[in-house]
Amino acid sequence: MHSTLPEVLFDEVRIRQRVEELALEISGDYAEVDELILVGVLRGCYIFLADLSRLLTVSRRIDFISVSSYGNSTVSTGAVRMVLDLRLDIRGKHVLIVDDILDSGYTMQYLVKLFLARQPASLKTCALLHKQGRQKVDITLDYRGFDIADIWVVGYGLDCGDKFRALPYIGRVDPTPFPD
Numbered sequence: 011m012h013s014t015l016p017e018v019l020f021d022e023v024r025i026r027q028r029v030e031e032l033a034l035e036i037s038g039d040y041a042e043v044d045e046l047i048l049v050g051v052l053r054g055c056y057i058f059l060a061d062l063s064r065l066l067t068v069s070r071r072i073d074f075i076s077v078s079s080y081g082n083s084t085v086s087t088g089a090v091r092m093v094l095d096l097r098l099d100i101r102g103k104h105v106l107i108v109d110d111i112l113d114s115g116y117t118m119q120y121l122v123k124l125f126l127a128r129q130p131a132s133l134k135t136c137a138l139l140h141k142q143g144r145q146k147v148d149i150t151l152d153y154r155g156f157d158i159a160d161i162w163v164v165g166y167g168l169d170c171g172d173k174f175r176a177l178p179y180i181g182r183v184d185p186t187p188f189p190d
């Protein structure tokens with residue numbers, strides 16, 4: 011049983027501030043573009059994307075993709091599986107992939123490959139969190155919120171065994187006591 015709440019890593023004010031900075035940077039970079047397609051990677055992205063998309067000043071459309079790589083484990087197997095594809099046709103469009111966290115990088119690498127084959131006008135990547143020293147593949151994020159150590163984080167959309175997603179802050183848990 012876990013009766014205590016996860017230890018706070020980034021509180022609501024800090025997250026808000028960083029998301030505002032990212033929105034400003036992205037809005038500036040895409041200022042000349044007709045339309046930006048934001049692709050949220052379900053499910054972890056849902057709160058970050060909701061906040062980020064509302065702060066952008068560029069014309070944008072929102073779509074989602076869902077992939078799964080972990081099953082119920084907290085260790086990536088490297089095998090990424092598509093669960094739900096985009097509805098929009100991204101050919102000739104400016105696309106920004108928005109994920110909650112870059113860990114091994116397998117998910118982002120899979121999505122970049124998949125989307126490049128669809129010939130977008132441009133493709134960039136954004137993640138709110140970047141786990142240091144964990145990347146198994148060569149991926150550089152175009153936009154990233156915070157660097158974190160190799161710990162398991164929850165809240166603001168991120169889960170541990172589907173728990174804690176709705177926490178307003180980003181906190182740290184030890185995943186071992188939280189089996190599914």
Ligand code: IMP
Nearest residue numbers: 054086112113114115116117162163168
């Ligand atoms: P990657 O393919 O290993 O980079 O994994 C990326 C996905 O794993 C993210 O989109 C998250 O859904 C999930 N993930 C990785 N680390 C964490 C974490 O610390 N907390 C919650 N989800 C995580």
Ligand code: MG
Nearest residue numbers: 051052053054
């Ligand atoms: Mg995810």
